[in-house]
Amino acid sequence: MQGKITKGIAGFYYVHTEGNCVYECKAKGVFRLDGKKPLVGDNVELDVLDQEKLLGNIREILPRKSQLIRPEVANVDQALVIFSIVKPRPNFNLLDRFLIMMQQQEIPCIVCFNKSDIDEEEAGRGYLDIYGACGYRTLMVSARQNLGIEQLKELLSGKTTTVAGPSGVGKSSLINCLQSGVVMETGNISEKIQRGKHTTRHSELIAVEKNTYILDTPGFSSLGLFGLEKEELGAYYPEFAFYEQDCRFRGCSHISEPACGVKKAVEAGRISRLRYENYCLLYEELKNKKRDYQHAGR
Incomplete structure (x- = not known):
């Protein structure tokens, strides 16, 4: 059976398969011997150990078409960076840092400005013009009023997209809009995971529709520039x-x-x-x- 790793915590990997099932899996020891680590976003072959409890083993990692270093994830097609127009106003220095980081990894970016519903000064249009003139795909949305969400879904359709942005910009609300109506059957989380779930910060792939995933990453407030003169x-x-x-x-x-x-x-x-x-x-x-x-x- 084939699937995609949507989350990995403490040696457990959660694999989304056709039929909207998520299997809790361990990776076979051969991967450690080969020095190959399963990553979120990997397409894998798995053996089902218990269909009722949705347990399995990852048998094979299929070839990767891309691999990001930050965040560490495989098979990403594009990045969606979210900033709010107001409350808080955008930190454009931080935005440019993120765009540079994605360019270094050859990942195309979509620049999204949220909270258009409270943009009384209509500043958002100017922000779109600035980054649109640089060649980036841009759009303005309101997660609260569900404005621009269909356009955003079209940009994400059929792709795996890493979603990033600083805290407070409405990233979680926007992700909730994108995945509304998606219900996945999920295997029981192990006791080992339960103990650590409140302290572990991890990236997670979320299935939005068939062959469409978004990678939710922890919010950031600063980004360094590495590997750049x-x-x-x-x-x-x-x-x-x-x-x-x-x-x-x-x-x-x-x-x-x-x-x-x-x-x-x-x-x-x-x-x-x-x-x-x-x-x-x-x-x-x-x-x-x-x-x-x-x-x-x-």
């Missing part, structure tokens, strides 16, 4: 690319050089000043991180 940062701001040809100097950092095409585009309003200012902050952070590392090595 300051000279590479500009490549993660796709709106810069067209204007870099107008820079006088090859390898222009777009910070202090004269005759910089990117800075001219910012002044002319063709590149978002908000995005450019975030770029400058992140560039300085990467610059200082490298300097601190060099000093520590002396």
Whole structure:
């Protein structure tokens, strides 16, 4: 029988199969010998041990088409990052960090702004324009009033999507809207899991409809930049690319050089000043991180 791992805690893996059943499984020891660890999102072959109690063993991990490092999950097609328009207002520096992290892992992103129902200043439209101009798919929703949910479901249909966002933006409410009406038969959670369930922070795949899953991840309030040099940062701001040809100097950092095409585009309003200012902050952070590392090595 084939299925997809939707959750893994303390050596137990929960595998969703056709027919909306979820089997509690252990992985065979051969995986440890091969140095291969089952991940949330893995498509697997399982042997059923007890149909009534929905217990099984994972026999084989099927080939992965992708594997994320943060969060550690397999076979993700895209990412949905959720920020609220108001209460709280978006932390755009944090949003840009997340987009960079996904680009590093070659995962396309959808930028979603929630709480459109209380956007009295209509700021959300401007946010869509900023990130839409950068090439990201964007949309505005209200989980409370169920606005924009059908459009979002269309973007998620047939894909496995990792869903992320800081605390307080309505991520859980939005996920509840997406999975409304989905009822899965679930095996009994073991006593071992019961003891740890209130303290374990884990990622979990949720079946929305056939072949459509969303990966709920813990909320974040900060994100570091890893595996990135300051000279590479500009490549993660796709709106810069067209204007870099107008820079006088090859390898222009777009910070202090004269005759910089990117800075001219910012002044002319063709590149978002908000995005450019975030770029400058992140560039300085990467610059200082490298300097601190060099000093520590002396």
